[in-house]
Amino acid sequence: MNxxxxxxxxxxxxxxxxxxxxxxHAADRLQGLSRxxxxxLVRYDLAAVGKALTKARLAARPFDMWRWRELxxxxxxxxxxxxxxxxxxxxxxxxxxxxxxxGEIIVKDEGRLPTGSFxxxxxxxxxxxxxxxxxxxxxxxxxxxxxxxxxxxxxxxxIRATILCPQDTPEINVGEMAAQxxxxxxxxxxxxxxxxxxxxxxxxxxxxxxxxLKEPYRIEGKKTMGLELAEQLGWxxxxxxxxxxxxxxxxxxxxxxFAELEIVGFIDGKRPRxxxxxxxxxxxxxxxxxxxxxxxxxxxxxxxxxxxxxxPQAIGDFLILxxxxxxxxxxxxxSDRSIxxxxxxxxxxxGLLLCPEGAATxxxxxxxxxxxxxxxxxxxxxxxxxxxxxxxxxxxEKALDxxxxxxxxxx
Ligand SMILES: *Cc1c(COP(=O)(O)O)cnc(C)c1O
Numbered sequence: 001m002n003x004x005x006x007x008x009x010x011x012x013x014x015x016x017x018x019x020x021x022x023x024x025h026a027a028d029r030l031q032g033l034s035r036x037x038x039x040x041l042v043r044y045d046l047a048a049v050g051k052a053l054t055k056a057r058l059a060a061r062p063f064d065m066w067r068w069r070e071l072x073x074x075x076x077x078x079x080x081x082x083x084x085x086x087x088x089x090x091x092x093x094x095x096x097x098x099x100x101x102x103g104e105i106i107v108k109d110e111g112r113l114p115t116g117s118f119x120x121x122x123x124x125x126x127x128x129x130x131x132x133x134x135x136x137x138x139x140x141x142x143x144x145x146x147x148x149x150x151x152x153x154x155x156x157x158x159i160r161a162t163i164l165c166p167q168d169t170p171e172i173n174v175g176e177m178a179a180q181x182x183x184x185x186x187x188x189x190x191x192x193x194x195x196x197x198x199x200x201x202x203x204x205x206x207x208x209x210x211x212x213l214k215e216p217y218r219i220e221g222k223k224t225m226g227l228e229l230a231e232q233l234g235w236x237x238x239x240x241x242x243x244x245x246x247x248x249x250x251x252x253x254x255x256x257x258f259a260e261l262e263i264v265g266f267i268d269g270k271r272p273r274x275x276x277x278x279x280x281x282x283x284x285x286x287x288x289x290x291x292x293x294x295x296x297x298x299x300x301x302x303x304x305x306x307x308x309x310x311x312p313q314a315i316g317d318f319l320i321l322x323x324x325x326x327x328x329x330x331x332x333x334x335s336d337r338s339i340x341x342x343x344x345x346x347x348x349x350x351g352l353l354l355c356p357e358g359a360a361t362x363x364x365x366x367x368x369x370x371x372x373x374x375x376x377x378x379x380x381x382x383x384x385x386x387x388x389x390x391x392x393x394x395x396x397e398k399a400l401d402x403x404x405x406x407x408x409x410x411x
Contacts, residue, residue: 011075012049016040016216019319027073030133030208032215039213039316041256042073042220046263055266058231063087065121065224071260072125073220079132081157083114085124087228090381093350096362102369104379105362106238107352108229111387115152115176117145117308117355118225118385122249125221126210127153135159139207141194143246143307144173145386150210151182162207164194170307172390190302192313212247213316219253226257229381230267237272239378240329242361244385245276245285246311248320255323272381273329276320277364279304280333282312285320289331294318305336306356308385330373338363343388355391358384 016025018034019041025031027042034040053070061067065085074080089112093105110118123146130138138154139162140146147163154161161182165174166189177184187194195211202209213219230237237258243251251274261267276285282302288295298313314320324331342359346352354362361382368374400406 011073012044012046012052012070013073013075014043014045017043019316030130030135032209039219039319040216042216044071044260046260049260050264053264055235065124065221065228068224068227071220071223071227071257071264073217074125074128074132076132079128080124081128081131081153082124083120083152083156085113085120087232088112088118090229090232091352093346093352095349096346099349100366100369101376102365102380103239103375103377105365106379106381107354107358107384108225108381109352110225110383110385111355111358111389115145115149115180116387116390117149118222118250118383119146119149120153121224122146122218122221123149123153123210126215126217127157127159129217130208130210130215131157131159135208137162137205137207138210139163139198139201140210141165141191141198142169142173142177143191143310144169145308145390146212147182147184148173148176148180151177151180151184155181162201164197166190166194166310170391190312191310192298212249212314213252213319219249219256221253222249223253223257223260225250225383226254227261229254230258230261235267237267237270238381239272240275240374240380241272242275242277242364242380242382244306244309244357244360244383245278245320245331246309246357247314248276248285248316250383250385251276252316252319252323255327271327274324274327275329275361275364275368276324276331277361278309278331278333279306279339279360280335282310283331283333284311284313285317285324286331286333288317288321289324294321296321304339304356306339306360308355308357309360330368332364332368332373334360334363334367338366342366347388352384353388354384355386355388357386358382358388 020038113120167186281304284296296317
């Protein structure tokens with residue numbers, strides 16, 4: 001980054017707030033969960049942000065996630081650990097809109113970020129904050145992409161990273177974590193089993209626990225998806241957002257972003273309906289939503305090809321459910337088969353290779369359009385959260401023998 005380190009931004013953080021009890025916690029020291037054991041949320045002096053930040057001032061800045069400095073917790077520019085967090089493009093799917101007889105379909109393609117997933121947004125902020133607070137060893141459980149982002153940013157910051165993943169985590173993710181300097185171990189369990197071991201390691205070895213929502217800053221990085229989307233759409237939010245939901249940071253973060261943008265005065269009260277998309281083989285949020293519960297039960301034997309959303313139990317379950325309900329949205333589960341079909345269809349027809357989690361949002365949109373939960377004129381945004389290239393691709397058997405005659409018209 002060629003940003004002038006002397007150009008300090010004012011920061012507007014006032015305190016951290018327990019998401020369950022509302023109790024205030026100090027912002028200027030290292031924090032994990034609240035005293036009640038729940039996620040902490042960063043609070044800002046939004047009235048002051050509204051005076052300091054204008055749309056014109058914003059428009060003059062580089063188009064990356066750090067343009068939102070007034071709504072981020074990093075106080076000193078010199079503390080920013082960056083690998084080039086570009087603003088991600090919006091890609092329309094006009095052929096699919098027409099074929100499905102639906103409204104405008106817009107994909108926010110988060111696969112363009114460093115380490116190939118939107119986990120980079122969260123970890124860029126979390127590692128920057130950890131570094132500022134003098135952390136020397138971070139640890140986390142992961143299904144792959146979060147660990148890859150932690151490995152990269154921690155190495156860049158000179159912080160050690162220990163990462164535990166389920167033993168069937170995609171090979172490419174395990175490899176990228178190792179390549180980017182982390183100590184990675186496969187564990188015979190699921191992500192929440194890994195999370196329990198991380199908690200033990202924190203007690204035994206003093207690791208800083210960077211698990212989803214167990215420190216306050218990853219969600220602030222993920223929040224920039226909502227800020228960025230609003231600006232890209234001319235401060236007019238879409239009707240519906242489909243979000244592939246694992247730990248839920250992105251969904252909760254965007255909901256927080258929209259509330260902050262309204263207080264700052266950048267958007268009006270119109271909000272998208274938030275849809276939490278899960279796979280049928282692991283849908284705790286959908287079950288809780290349908291049962292009218294505030295918390296979700298752990299799913300046994302969780303299984304899906306969409307590994308990023310294979311989260312049997314989420315510490316922020318009540319926050320996901322709250323955001324979905326407040327928004328008038330819903331939670332929906334789709335089959336692995338419909339996910340695979342959606343990957344295939346968008347790649348073939350629109351030339352865009354989605355990750356399975358991103359494809360799940362299209363599968364969910366199709367179901368919701370057909371059963372009327374989403375209207376035919378609704379403008380929808382689907383989140384493609386990782387690069388499709390990080391996932392297994394079809395194997396091509398067809399070959400040509402250059403020593404034999406070739407029927408070119410049949411190729
Ligand atoms: C982490 C991840 C998700 C889920 O994101 P959350 O905000 O934690 O719910 C979805 N898809 C992919 C590819 C991911 O890596």
